[in-house]
Amino acid sequence: MQLTNSKKNGKPVGRALAAATCALLGVQATDALAKDKPGEWDVETALLVYSEADDRVQAVEPVISATRNYDGDRKLNLKLIADTLTGASPSGATPSDVPQTFTQPSGNGSYDVTAGDAPLDDSFKDTRVALSTSWTAPLDRDYTYSVGAYGSREYDYLSTAVNGSLSRYLNNKNTTLTGGLSLGFDLVDPVGGAPTGLSRMPLKANKTGTQFDQEFADTRETDDTKTLVDALFGVTQVINRRTLMQFNYGVSYSSGYLTDPYKILSVIDDASGANFGGNLIGSDSNPVYLYENRPDTRIKHTLYWQTKYMLENGDVMDGSYRFMVDDWGITSHTVDLKYRWNMDKSYLEPHFRYYLQSEADFYKRYLTATEYNGGTPTLSDASADYRLGDLTGLTFGAKWGYHLDEDHELAIRAEYMIQTNDGDQGFGKLASQDLYPDTSAMWLQLSYSF
Amino acid sequence: MTTICVSAQDNPAKHPLPRITGKQRSWQGRFEAMASPCEILLDGIGRTDAEQLLFHAARETWRLERKFSRYVSGNPIDRINHSNGEPVTVDDELALMLDYAAQCYELSDGRFDITSGVLRRAWRFDGSDRLPEKDKTDALLNLVGWGNLNWQHPQLTLPEGMEIDFGGIGKEYAVDRVLLDLKRLLPEGSSVLVNFGGDLACSGPRTDDKAWIVGMENHRKLTDSSETLSLRGGALATSGDSHRYLLRDGVRYSHILDPRTGWPVPDAPHSVTVAAATCTLAGMLATFAMLQGANAEHFLKEQDVLFRVQRSWIQHSRV
Numbered sequence: 009m010q011l012t013n014s015k016k017n018g019k020p021v022g023r024a025l026a027a028a029t030c031a032l033l034g035v036q037a038t039d040a041l042a043k044d045k046p047g048e049w050d051v052e053t054a055l056l057v058y059s060e061a062d063d064r065v066q067a068v069e070p071v072i073s074a075t076r077n078y079d080g081d082r083k084l085n086l087k088l089i090a091d092t093l094t095g096a097s098p099s100g101a102t103p104s105d106v107p108q109t110f111t112q113p114s115g116n117g118s119y120d121v122t123a124g125d126a127p128l129d130d131s132f133k134d135t136r137v138a139l140s141t142s143w144t145a146p147l148d149r150d151y152t153y154s155v156g157a158y159g160s161r162e163y164d165y166l167s168t169a170v171n172g173s174l175s176r177y178l179n180n181k182n183t184t185l186t187g188g189l190s191l192g193f194d195l196v197d198p199v200g201g202a203p204t205g206l207s208r209m210p211l212k213a214n215k216t217g218t219q220f221d222q223e224f225a226d227t228r229e230t231d232d233t234k235t236l237v238d239a240l241f242g243v244t245q246v247i248n249r250r251t252l253m254q255f256n257y258g259v260s261y262s263s264g265y266l267t268d269p270y271k272i273l274s275v276i277d278d279a280s281g282a283n284f285g286g287n288l289i290g291s292d293s294n295p296v297y298l299y300e301n302r303p304d305t306r307i308k309h310t311l312y313w314q315t316k317y318m319l320e321n322g323d324v325m326d327g328s329y330r331f332m333v334d335d336w337g338i339t340s341h342t343v344d345l346k347y348r349w350n351m352d353k354s355y356l357e358p359h360f361r362y363y364l365q366s367e368a369d370f371y372k373r374y375l376t377a378t379e380y381n382g383g384t385p386t387l388s389d390a391s392a393d394y395r396l397g398d399l400t401g402l403t404f405g406a407k408w409g410y411h412l413d414e415d416h417e418l419a420i421r422a423e424y425m426i427q428t429n430d431g432d433q434g435f436g437k438l439a440s441q442d443l444y445p446d447t448s449a450m451w452l453q454l455s456y457s458f
Numbered sequence: 459m460t461t462i463c464v465s466a467q468d469n470p471a472k473h474p475l476p477r478i479t480g481k482q483r484s485w486q487g488r489f490e491a492m493a494s495p496c497e498i499l500l501d502g503i504g505r506t507d508a509e510q511l512l513f514h515a516a517r518e519t520w521r522l523e524r525k526f527s528r529y530v531s532g533n534p535i536d537r538i539n540h541s542n543g544e545p546v547t548v549d550d551e552l553a554l555m556l557d558y559a560a561q562c563y564e565l566s567d568g569r570f571d572i573t574s575g576v577l578r579r580a581w582r583f584d585g586s587d588r589l590p591e592k593d594k595t596d597a598l599l600n601l602v603g604w605g606n607l608n609w610q611h612p613q614l615t616l617p618e619g620m621e622i623d624f625g626g627i628g629k630e631y632a633v634d635r636v637l638l639d640l641k642r643l644l645p646e647g648s649s650v651l652v653n654f655g656g657d658l659a660c661s662g663p664r665t666d667d668k669a670w671i672v673g674m675e676n677h678r679k680l681t682d683s684s685e686t687l688s689l690r691g692g693a694l695a696t697s698g699d700s701h702r703y704l705l706r707d708g709v710r711y712s713h714i715l716d717p718r719t720g721w722p723v724p725d726a727p728h729s730v731t732v733a734a735a736t737c738t739l740a741g742m743l744a745t746f747a748m749l750q751g752a753n754a755e756h757f758l759k760e761q762d763v764l765f766r767v768q769r770s771w772i773q774h775s776r777v
Contacts, residue, residue: 322465380658
């Protein structure tokens with residue numbers, strides 16, 4: 009009986025065992041962490057609460073992202089984001105020594121701003137839902153591709169994009185070259201219609217309802233579109249066992265309606281007299297405010313360099329620098345530093361970011377009556393949006409994460425940002441106003457992955 | 459000697475960090491895992507690459523150790539062993555192991571059984587003459603038998619009280635897994651040998667086309683003399699441990715238990731070493747041979763593999 013045990017159905021057991029062993033070992037080696045185990049969904053959930061000081065923008069943003077690994081290399085990712093934004097945002101108008109009244113974007117009403125206060129548009133409320141999906145898979149041993157789609161919808165904006173990228177591995181996967189392209193198409197449908205660029209904001213005072221409605225209708229255009237093309241070329245290089253470096257160059261071209269339909273500019277009286285530096289008063293006895301207007305194309309170039317370094321004790325230093333320049337005249341520099349301090353089951357990651365930006369060529373904190381030129385502006389583009397001005401931002405924060413077990417991580421991130429703007433200080437009465445109040449914001453993010 | 463840094467997350471068992479010695483294009487890395495000294499020999503690469511490969515090897519070995527050990531609470535094996543008869547869904551890697559265990563059970567006519575570990579509760583191989591009561595081993599046999607569990611990919615249902623244990627496969631599997639990983643990362647013209655406590659596999663001969671020479675001393679104490687063996691390709695694995703037995707009335711009871719009787723396999727060799735294409739296959743053939751008892755040598759000859767069988771009075775080999 010025992011003699012028969014060396015054979016099974018007439019064949020040596022070893023032959024069948026060898027085949028079984030090949031099946032066992034034939035599977036693609038997975039040396040990655042438990043996260044990349046095939047056949048399971050990895051889900052990340054997060055809740056971000058963003059709050060700007062002085063009752064300005066408040067946002068709540070839940071995110072859910074799920075990745076399905078098929079065999080370690082092929083991955084499907086789905087991501088759903090919903091934001092709710094409320095609060096007030098600077099309209100672009102300058103503060104004044106007298107109270108100011110502005111027409112709401114819808115045309116159905118107005119809002120008042122106390123003398124000396126920064127004009128904020130408080131009709132700002134939006135809910136956005138965004139869905140994105142991507143698929144990554146190897147083409148062969150040396151190439152991996154990825155394709156994706158994105159769509160988001162908010163009350164006055166629809167955004168869609170498709171993207172694709174191809175990566176090539178070289179030097180035993182120590183070098184990765186990546187090329188990517190993204191095409192986007194957005195539909196802008198502002199509340200009350202898009203205002204004509206640099207047209208005067210209609211104001212209701214001293215007018216009949218019909219007169220105002222006519223004036224409002226005259227400044228409106230239909231909805232508008234925007235197209236975006238982004239191309240990216242990147243190199244990721246493993247320098248040694250501890251150091252990883254990445255360089256990216258990106259170029260982005262956008263065309264169409266690039267103006268912010270809710271931003272305005274104040275026109276300031278620069279004729280000598282009692283109102284020197286005050287709001288220019290038009291023929292309807294109301295101050296003059298113009299809707300902003302931006303060029304209809306923009307080309308942006310971005311260079312990005314990142315280095316990650318793992319210390320002897322397993323801690324990770326992560327530093328990056330980004331340089332951006334565009335044909336609107338904006339250049340910006342971003343330095344971002346993180347240090348991941350690994351403890352037994354948790355980690356602490358302090359974060360620091362410095363951002364410096366120069367203003368766009370058409371950035372104007374206000375227009376003068378001379379530039380307004382009685383309704384035929386001498387400029388074709390102008391915006392008082394502080395995000396296009398000279399600005400410096402500092403962000404401090406920290407993230408603390410805790411590994412509940414192999415697959416579950418709980419993390420909390422808190423950040424504080426302070427942003428300061430600078431520029432033309434005005435003249436006459438305007439010089440006594442604070443044209444560049446600091447912006448500060450706090451955000452808190454709680455995330456859980458499983 | 460250089461210490462390789464591995465993060466605490468990748469080293470959950472808090473082993474000492476891997477160390478590397480060597481010079482120019484020849485390196486020896488060492489770390490510990492699975493209660494064995496682990497050795498990675500690398501030929502034909504520079505120090506930076508060698509350090510990186512050792513890092514990968516240790517990380518992967520420790521991952522497998524954590525995943526397949528029956529002593530780590532909360533790992534997949536522990537979850538299965540504490541499932542109280544409820545079905546457990548396993549990942550692809552563990553599913554392949556279970557498929558393999560099923561085939562080994564079938565090919566060995568039920569002699570190799572990953573559910574046989576509970577028999578250890580009755581047997582203590584301490585060199586004494588204390589044999590367990592037959593009643594006790596018979597009672598435990600109710601908890602043994604691959605045929606009693608239900609394995610339907612990807613779900614395993616283990617009856618309450620039963621346990622599974624990959625102790626008989628895990629280390630050899632880790633050797634192959636790590637070797638496969640390193641081969642994927644190795645530059646052209648280099649070679650590697652992975653040796654976990656005497657179970658070993660290599661990518662081919664050394665870069666000078668000579669065989670790898672591996673010291674066998676201290677690992678298993680096969681003999682009193684320290685031996686070396688040479689390997690030019692493939693893998694070697696050894697089953698058995700001459701220091702674990704019971705002796706009563708002149709009969710030596712080996713620690714190789716037959717899961718069908720609950721008692722040691724009669725006339726099992728002290729140790730069996732087999733050479734095969736992979737370490738997992740070599741290890742399983744060696745285990746099958748041990749389970750054949752007196753027929754170990756005959757079994758191995760039928761398989762047409764190189765082997766060495768050690769018995770207390772004589773050595774049969776075909777190396």
